Each structure stands twice: as C-alpha cells, then as structure tokens.
Amino acid sequence: MAETMTAGPASMAAVPAPGDALLTIENLQAWYGESHILHGMDFHVRPGEVVTLLGRNGAGKTTTLKSIMGIIGKRTGSIRFDNHDISRTSSDKIARLGVAFCPEERGIFASLDVRENLMLPPQVRPGGLSLEQIFELFPNLKERLRSQGTKLSGGEQQMLAIARILRTGARFLMLDEPTEGLAPVIIQQIGHTIARLKNEGFTILLVEQNFRFAATVADRYYIVEHGKIIDGFANSELEANMDKLHTYLGV
Amino acid sequence: MSINLQALMAQLLVGLINGSFYALLSLGLAVIFGMLNIINFAHGAVYMMGAFCAYFLLNVMGIGYWPALIIAPIVVGIFGMILERTMLQWLAGLDHLYGLLLTFGMALIIQGVFQNYFGSSGLPYAIPAELQGGMNLGFMFLPIYRGWVVICSLIVCLATWFLIERTRLGANLRAATENPTLVRAFGINVPRMITLTYGLGVGLAALAGVLSAPINQVRPLMGADLIIVVFAVVVIGGMGSIMGSIITGFALGIVEGLTKYFYPEASNTVVFVLMVLVLLVKPSGLTGRTT
Known part of the structure; x- marks a missing residue:
C-alpha cells in the first residue's frame, strides 16, 4: 500500500538543504510489532523553527515522533539530532540530549x-x-x-x-496534537504559548490534524501519507497550496 | 463464655508479630509487583537468606545482630539485583506466568542448595542481649524482643510508605509503575530503577528474615512455610496499594491471633477462608486496583 504515493519527495526542492539542521531524518522506517508503519521518512528541522507534520489519521505522524524519541519497537534509517546519531540510542539518553516529548x-x-x-x-x-x-x-x-x-x-x-x-531545559520540543479535543479558548492559549516559545528560540516539531491552528504557529509543513513525506512547503506558500492540502487531508 | 484476658492478649501479641512479618513481606511483594509486574515467588527464599546471612555474620565473622539488621538486607538485596539483571529483566512485557515460573524455580534452587548444606533442622540464633527478658504490663508479660519486632516492622513499613508516596524518588517510581516508556522518555533510567526496586523488595524480605531468626530459628524452609500465608495476605489486600498491604498484613496477623483464642482449630485456615471470600466478592483484593 505504501507504493501508491511515491510521487512526492522531488517537490521538496523548495526546502533548503539541511546543512544547519538541528534534526535530520533520512530514510526512517519503523514498525509496531509486525506492522510496517514508516516507509522511509525524509525531513529536517532547523534551530528555532516550528515545523508541523500534517496528515490523515494513521499516516505515521505519531510514529515519527515516537521513533525520534526512541520509544518505538523497531526503527531503521538515520536520525541525527544536534550532531548526534540517535537512531540506536535509548530514550532516556535521547531525552538527556535535550529532546522533550509531549504525547498525544x-x-x-x-x-x-x-x-x-x-x-x-x-x-x-x-x-x-x-x-x-x-x-x-x-x-x-x-x-x-x-x-x-x-x-x-x-x-x-x-x-x-x-x-x-x-x-527540563530541553530546547527541542515534540508536541503531538496539543489541541486535540480542547475548547477554542484553550486552543488559543496553547497557540499563544507555542508562539511565545518560538520567540524564545525553542525548536518545535508539531503534529496536528487541525491545520488552521497549525497555520497560526508553523514556519513550515510536511505532509505525511502512508509513512512517507509526500510534500512540504513554507507557511508563506500555504495559500498557494490550499487546494492540494485539502486533497491530502481529505477535508 | 468468659474471656481470659491474659490468654487473649498473648494470642493477640503472637498475631501482631506474625502480622509484622506478613506486612514486611507483602509490602515487598507489592513494591516488586508494581514495578516489575512479577509475582515474586522467590520472596520466601530471600527471607530465609536474610536469616542465614545474619547467622553467618554472627558465627563466621563474629558480627552481631545490630549490624546484621543493616548488612543482611544489603547483601541479599544485591543478590536480588543480580538475579534481576541476569534473569528477570528479560521477562519484561511477557505474561505474569513466566515471572511466576522463573521466581518459583529460583526459590526451589535456593532452598535446595541451603537444604543440601544445612538439612531441614533449625539453627539457633540468640536474642541480642539488649532485647532479652520481658516486661510485665500488668495484664500480660511482654517479651521485649517480640515488642521490638512489632515496632521495628512498623517503622520500616511506614518509612517505605513515606519513601514511595511522599518523596521525589517515590514519585518517579509511581510514575514508572504507570507508564515506564514515558518516564524513560523524560530522561530517567527506568531499567536501573527497576533493578533497585527489586533490590528494595528483596531487602525488605531479608530484613524480615533477620528479625525472625531469634524467634523462629534459622531453617532452609522457613520462608517456604511462611510465604504461602503471605501470598494469601497479598490476595486479600490486593497488589495495588502500599498502605493496603501494610494494613492487611498486620490486620490478618491479628485475625489469626484472635482465631487462635476463640476457635484454635481454624487458626491455620482462617486466612485462606478469608482469601476465598475476598476472591468471591472482590477479586482484585480489598485495596487493589481493578486493572
């Protein structure tokens, strides 16, 4: 099923090469028991950015965060954080490098x-x-x-x-659907918090279904489908990509 | 029926002493079960090792009761941690049955080794000089050592409760009991915590063994006999709660003592009858979590 959507990564040309990236993911594959969830994720996050992973339920967004955190059954590929290869590191040591995770x-x-x-x-x-x-x-x-x-x-x-x-002093935060199931006024408060953290130089990798919320805080977006990144664009290109986005997310 | 206060008090005291051992042992079982999800059938064997450790310290090295009270739990606790590192840790995530079988096997081996060298008869261990003799309380004669066992057990149980329920370290432990994966993802070395927890639970059993040595003599099967009752206590109290296992331990000792006075024929079975009743009405135990 993963083979149905492989057109994407070429369209990532708009995104600069990750020479200065804080987090670089290459060909990340991950499994839950027998089921193969991630089929070669490639993306990066630069220091100070808020990057959002968008995608439908079950696309592999949460699994991506868990793979970075080292709490998934099996993962292969390359995960580099702050010049450390963490693809084989245990989660407590990953946390000690300054990675913090807020689960869904x-x-x-x-x-x-x-x-x-x-x-x-x-x-x-x-x-x-x-x-x-x-x-x-x-x-x-x-x-x-x-x-x-x-x-x-x-x-x-x-x-x-x-x-x-x-x-904790971690400067890289992974937030998994922080607005899920919350009232609009709370969502707003969380939005303000994320904006403020960004101003203070935190780097944030956000997973969201709610792209209206994501649009208020994100610098860049990646679209996840069937365990792969199929597209990506900057916040300034959001308007131009709106039609595509609706198709990807099925909204 | 007229009540003989002196005999009643004597049985209550015996019950309270048994309860002290039940509480220390079931507390250790609850702590281990919470963190490792293992029903530690080796608990009786490490209790016995605690008593033997005190015996060796005295007869081989000339180290007396008071230092043994500290040294034996540490030595046996380290032995437990080695078992956890080399064997138990590989069972994480598997069904309870594997842990039960492995620890049961370990208990048989440990007891077998001690029986091979020491037979089945008891070795004497004298009451330390400071705790010999008794006090006349007016309504009964209280042997000082027995009073000490109750007080010592109570202090250690409450200290353990405080450690787990009221300190930062205990908060880590409780959190790791709920969700070890997330606690580890915060940067806490959960595997090391699990090892130390097993050491703590085993150390508590060894401490009970040292306390018991002057009362019950030192025998290879002393734990095997006691542990069956302790498991019944744990079933009645439920595995979930620290305070629950302490209270249930003391309470059932007292119930046993009362039964010995009012209906001695049932004193060996009353705990098991209660266990059956509790299982019928509330299978997770009186203080247990329902999960």
Missing part, C-alpha cells in the same frame, strides 16, 4: 499530584523555565498543585503536559 494522550500520571507531575521530568540542560515562569504561562496550574493529575480538565492536563517539559 498527554501522559499525566494518576498516582501523582499536579506538583509531582510537574517536577517528574529531570532537568537535562540548564536554562529550563522556573516554576514562576511556568505559573505565569499557565496560571491554572498554580491553583491545582495538590490535585491528582488526572482530576484536571482536559485543557489543564494539556497545559501540565507542556509545562513539565519546559522545566
């Missing part, structure tokens, strides 16, 4: 209260946000420090999931 299901721990959830990820680099800065970004969290993590609302849980990786 948010991963808030039920047996930990909000403060414990927040303090759980260890500092991997100096320069993470202080608790004061985090409470300034997400005032709700400060009120609920003693609550059980999973007693928070969906929006608060998402904020907690983002907040706890900002403490």
Whole structure:
C-alpha cells in the first residue's frame, strides 16, 4: 500500500538543504510489532523553527515522533539530532540530549499530584523555565498543585503536559496534537504559548490534524501519507497550496 | 463464655508479630509487583537468606545482630539485583506466568542448595542481649524482643510508605509503575530503577528474615512455610496499594491471633477462608486496583 504515493519527495526542492539542521531524518522506517508503519521518512528541522507534520489519521505522524524519541519497537534509517546519531540510542539518553516529548494522550500520571507531575521530568540542560515562569504561562496550574493529575480538565492536563517539559531545559520540543479535543479558548492559549516559545528560540516539531491552528504557529509543513513525506512547503506558500492540502487531508 | 484476658492478649501479641512479618513481606511483594509486574515467588527464599546471612555474620565473622539488621538486607538485596539483571529483566512485557515460573524455580534452587548444606533442622540464633527478658504490663508479660519486632516492622513499613508516596524518588517510581516508556522518555533510567526496586523488595524480605531468626530459628524452609500465608495476605489486600498491604498484613496477623483464642482449630485456615471470600466478592483484593 505504501507504493501508491511515491510521487512526492522531488517537490521538496523548495526546502533548503539541511546543512544547519538541528534534526535530520533520512530514510526512517519503523514498525509496531509486525506492522510496517514508516516507509522511509525524509525531513529536517532547523534551530528555532516550528515545523508541523500534517496528515490523515494513521499516516505515521505519531510514529515519527515516537521513533525520534526512541520509544518505538523497531526503527531503521538515520536520525541525527544536534550532531548526534540517535537512531540506536535509548530514550532516556535521547531525552538527556535535550529532546522533550509531549504525547498525544498527554501522559499525566494518576498516582501523582499536579506538583509531582510537574517536577517528574529531570532537568537535562540548564536554562529550563522556573516554576514562576511556568505559573505565569499557565496560571491554572498554580491553583491545582495538590490535585491528582488526572482530576484536571482536559485543557489543564494539556497545559501540565507542556509545562513539565519546559522545566527540563530541553530546547527541542515534540508536541503531538496539543489541541486535540480542547475548547477554542484553550486552543488559543496553547497557540499563544507555542508562539511565545518560538520567540524564545525553542525548536518545535508539531503534529496536528487541525491545520488552521497549525497555520497560526508553523514556519513550515510536511505532509505525511502512508509513512512517507509526500510534500512540504513554507507557511508563506500555504495559500498557494490550499487546494492540494485539502486533497491530502481529505477535508 | 468468659474471656481470659491474659490468654487473649498473648494470642493477640503472637498475631501482631506474625502480622509484622506478613506486612514486611507483602509490602515487598507489592513494591516488586508494581514495578516489575512479577509475582515474586522467590520472596520466601530471600527471607530465609536474610536469616542465614545474619547467622553467618554472627558465627563466621563474629558480627552481631545490630549490624546484621543493616548488612543482611544489603547483601541479599544485591543478590536480588543480580538475579534481576541476569534473569528477570528479560521477562519484561511477557505474561505474569513466566515471572511466576522463573521466581518459583529460583526459590526451589535456593532452598535446595541451603537444604543440601544445612538439612531441614533449625539453627539457633540468640536474642541480642539488649532485647532479652520481658516486661510485665500488668495484664500480660511482654517479651521485649517480640515488642521490638512489632515496632521495628512498623517503622520500616511506614518509612517505605513515606519513601514511595511522599518523596521525589517515590514519585518517579509511581510514575514508572504507570507508564515506564514515558518516564524513560523524560530522561530517567527506568531499567536501573527497576533493578533497585527489586533490590528494595528483596531487602525488605531479608530484613524480615533477620528479625525472625531469634524467634523462629534459622531453617532452609522457613520462608517456604511462611510465604504461602503471605501470598494469601497479598490476595486479600490486593497488589495495588502500599498502605493496603501494610494494613492487611498486620490486620490478618491479628485475625489469626484472635482465631487462635476463640476457635484454635481454624487458626491455620482462617486466612485462606478469608482469601476465598475476598476472591468471591472482590477479586482484585480489598485495596487493589481493578486493572
């Protein structure tokens, strides 16, 4: 089935060669047990960029993030982060290089209260946000420090999931569908947060279904289909690519 | 029926002491089960090793009870960590049955080796001089060593509870119990944590072994006899909760003691009858998680 959509990568000429990239993925393949999910992903992210992976459900976006994080059953190909080859590195060591992951299901721990959830990820680099800065970004969290993590609302849980990786000093964040299932006002708040992180020089790899949201924060887009990148363009080319995008995403 | 207060109190004390061992052992089982998802059938064997370790320390190296209380759990804990690194870690993600079979096999081997060298009879281990004698409480005579066992067990159980439920390290442990993959992706060395957790659980069992040595003598099968009751305790309490396993441990010891007074014929079976009842009504145990 992967063979049906192989026209794409040539159209990536618009994207500059990744000489200065922070993250470079080449021919990444990944498996969940027996099923072959990624069939040769090629893309890169430069320092300070917000790059969004768009694609339908099951295209392989989440699997891509998990492969970079090293938490997928089996992966092959090349993953270079900050001049380290991390394609065979264990996830705890990848995290220590300054990669932070916010999973789609948010991963808030039920047996930990909000403060414990927040303090759980260890500092991997100096320069993470202080608790004061985090409470300034997400005032709700400060009120609920003693609550059980999973007693928070969906929006608060998402904020907690983002907040706890900002403490660690990691400068490269992977956010998997941070707006999924949230109210518009919360989505807006998360959008502001991402914009602010970008201003502060964070590099962000975002997975989104909601490209209207992605359009408010992303510098570039890649389209994922059947475990491959089939297209890519910059935010400035978004309008020109709107028709194609609708076809890709089936919206 | 008139109640003989002295006899009742004596049985309650025996129950409380048994409960101290149940609590220490089922606590270790709960900690290990939470992190490794393994039902540690070698728990009785490492309890016995704790007692033998104290015996060797005294008779070979001349190291007495008090240092043994610290040294034996560390030595046996390290032995446990070696077992985890070399064997148990390969079972991660497999069905419970594999861990059960492997640890059961390990228990048989360990006990077999000790039986081969020491037979089945008990070796004496004297009560340390500081804890000999007793106190007359008016309504009963309390042997000091027995009181010490209850207090020591209670302190260690509560300290373990505090470590797991109230500290940063414990938060890491609880989180890794829920979702080890994500905790590792935050940069925490989860495999090392699992090894240390197994060491902790095994160390608690070894500590119980040292505490038990002056009361029950040191025998290769001392753990095998006790562990069956402890597993019943764990089934009743449920594997899920630290405090639950502590409370259930003490409570069932007391229930056993009361039964010994009111209906001695049932004292060896009361725990198992309770186990059957709990399994019928609440299969995950009184404090267990339903997953």
